[in-house]
Amino acid sequence: MPLTSTLSEDDKSLTISIAGEFGDPxxxxxxxxxxxxxxxxxxxxxxxxxTEGIDSSGLGxxxxxxxLLGDSTHISIVNxxxxxxxxxxxxxxxxxxxxx
Numbered sequence: 001m002p003l004t005s006t007l008s009e010d011d012k013s014l015t016i017s018i019a020g021e022f023g024d025p026x027x028x029x030x031x032x033x034x035x036x037x038x039x040x041x042x043x044x045x046x047x048x049x050x051t052e053g054i055d056s057s058g059l060g061x062x063x064x065x066x067x068l069l070g071d072s073t074h075i076s077i078v079n080x081x082x083x084x085x086x087x088x089x090x091x092x093x094x095x096x097x098x099x100x
Contacts, residue, residue: 002018002019002020002025002026002029003016003017003018003019003026003029003030003033004016004017004019005017005033005034011042012041012042012043013042013043013044013045014033014034014037014042014043014044014045015044015045015046015047016030016033016034016044016045016046016047017047017049017050018030018046018047018048018050018051019050019051020050020051020052021051021052021053021054021055021058022048022051022053022054022055022058022061023054023055023056023057023058023061024055024057024058026058026061027057027061030061030065031061031064031065031068034065034069035068038068038069042073043073043074043075043076044065044069044073044074044075044076045075045076045078046062046075046076046077046078046097047078047079048077048078048079048080048081048084049078049079051080051081051084052081053083053084054084054087054088059087059091059093062077062093062097063096066096066097071096074098075096075097075098076097076098076099076100077093077097077098077099077100078099078100079100080099080100085099
């Protein structure tokens with residue numbers, strides 16, 4: 001399955017895992033995973049462990065998430081392949097997200 005989400009036991013964080021390519025086909029599903037938590041004090045973790053690539057649509061999806069959740073919400077992007085991390089840093093996503 002290309003998109004899964006897991007709520008932590010303490011209900012304080014939501015991890016969204018993406019497998020394969022992160023782009024336009026995942027837009028609606030990705031938004032649906034976090035939309036019910038927009039007004040919560042939850043942390044969000046986007047796990048790219050199984051993500052093979054990201055395109056401009058994927059970058060837009062991340063920016064939309066940041067905009068909807070607000071700048072005060074903590075969002076981490078973890079387990080990036082080096083080439084994906086390079087893209088995120090090149091486009092300065094490290095200013096809007098914690099990237100590990």
